[in-house]
Amino acid sequence: MTEVLHSLLAFLIIFGVVFFLNVLPAFAPPTWTVVSFIAIRYNVNILALALVGAVAATLGRIVLAKLSDAIVRQQFLSEATKQNIDHIKLQLEKNRKLTFGIFLVYGFSPLPSNHLFIAYGLTGLELRLIAIPFFVGRVVTYALFAFSANRVAHRLTDGGIQSGSFFSYYFIATQLFTLLLVYLFTKIDWRALFVEKKLRWRKKITQP
Numbered sequence: 058m059t060e061v062l063h064s065l066l067a068f069l070i071i072f073g074v075v076f077f078l079n080v081l082p083a084f085a086p087p088t089w090t091v092v093s094f095i096a097i098r099y100n101v102n103i104l105a106l107a108l109v110g111a112v113a114a115t116l117g118r119i120v121l122a123k124l125s126d127a128i129v130r131q132q133f134l135s136e137a138t139k140q141n142i143d144h145i146k147l148q149l150e151k152n153r154k155l156t157f158g159i160f161l162v163y164g165f166s167p168l169p170s171n172h173l174f175i176a177y178g179l180t181g182l183e184l185r186l187i188a189i190p191f192f193v194g195r196v197v198t199y200a201l202f203a204f205s206a207n208r209v210a211h212r213l214t215d216g217g218i219q220s221g222s223f224f225s226y227y228f229i230a231t232q233l234f235t236l237l238l239v240y241l242f243t244k245i246d247w248r249a250l251f252v253e254k255k256l257r258w259r260k261k262i263t264q265p
Contacts, residue, residue: 068105071095072113079117080124082171088114092199093206103207107200115192118170122178130179141246146180153186160187164194 075092078085092110095101130139149156163173170191177187246257 067099067101068109071106072109075110075113076117079114079171080120082121082125082175085171087169088195089199089202093202096203096207103200103203106203107196110199111192111195114195115188118174118191119184119188121171122174122184125175125178126181129175130181134179142179146182149180149182149186156186157190161190161194164191165198166194 075088078088078091088110092106095106096103130142134142160173163170174187177184244258
């Protein structure tokens with residue numbers, strides 16, 4: 058009984074850590090690295106770890122998307138910017154299967170998803186369209202990474218695995234790049250792209 062309680066407590070802690078990291082808009086370590094680290098250091102059920110991690114990551118990203126809608130879109134974006142973003146919103150609504158498929162493929166990749174959920178949150182679209190495929194993809198991805206890390210760790214001698222700093226120059230650069238992508242997302246003229254098939258920046262509207 059005590060062992061079961063310890064396991065439940067451990068998974069609750071894992072859930073809380075992963076959830077918190079996925080609510081952060083930037084400068085958080087990728088969840089797959091956290092899952093891999095846990096699989097290496099502790100004797101846990103890989104499938105349970107993947108499920109808990111995927112649920113926590115998905116819920117965290119949903120909160121991040123809702124915050125980007127409630128705070129950024131509603132409080133900081135101008136009406137012109139909102140109308141511009143609504144053009145991509147209409148395209149996503151028209152192609153739900155394609156949108157679902159794209160996020161499913163993305164969910165299977167180890168790529169960071171913070172900028173993706175922030176941008177999606179700015180559209181104000183329903184989140185289940187991306188949450189479901191993201192969850193499915195992350196379950197598989199986390200299970201594979203955790204299993205692979207665990208197997209590799211058993212084959213290496215003590216001290217063979219070095220945990221580098223997440224805040225390396227490369228990591229900071231990639232996080233800044235994702236924030237730049239979100240900024241560019243609001244500046245592209247989406248009507249021109251979808252209607253005129255031209256990629257250009259949205260013209261700045263001067264107030265009379």
